[in-house]
Amino acid sequence: QQQVKQSPQSLIVQKGGISIINCAYENTAFDYFPWYQQFPGKGPALLIAIRPDVSEKKEGRFTISFNKSAKQFSLHIMDSQPGDSATYFCAAVDNQFYFGTGTSLTVIP
């Protein structure tokens, strides 16, 4: 059973546009929601993370929006750049990390 549902599976965005990736969960015990970025041939690396006591966290061009009542959270990449092209994984954490299935983002110059 997939603990975290992630969409879309793939995303193509023009340079300068906004990339939005969505995740949903059911288990209310989750208390930490990180996003990981993975480039081809590399391991995933932590990009940004949020805890459920806040509704938004922003770090540079990357923002997490968190809706506790809807059990949804999303990653927004503002002013998307070709260098942002990667696979993005959301995760929900209690005693263990549960990852979404990933979104392959391509930013077209």
Added chain:
Amino acid sequence: NAGVMQNPRHLVRRRGQEARLRCSPMKGHSHVYWYRQLPEEGLKFMVYLQKENIIDESGMPKERFSAEFPKEGPSILRIQQVVRGDSAAYFCASSTDRGSTGELFFGEGSRLTVL
């Protein structure tokens, strides 16, 4: 401070052989996780270990797969009698603590190809 080190980075095995993947966690990290990633798929949890103990192996196939994290030395993921379906990237991750109290750091993965 070196990151999570995995070796080999690439491994080719014939059907029926054994594959051993090694993972040295970051310094000071006593929690190790193994994940499998198939092409175009996400990260599938396999096993979670602390020093000398398997904490959760619910994601690991019951047969042919085993993992250990000895008191000294790296964590080992062992796949016996490999089959073509075992071809995947295997990622190790480590943390200082369990779950939401510890950030997860990943290695660069070991890519297993079974001929």
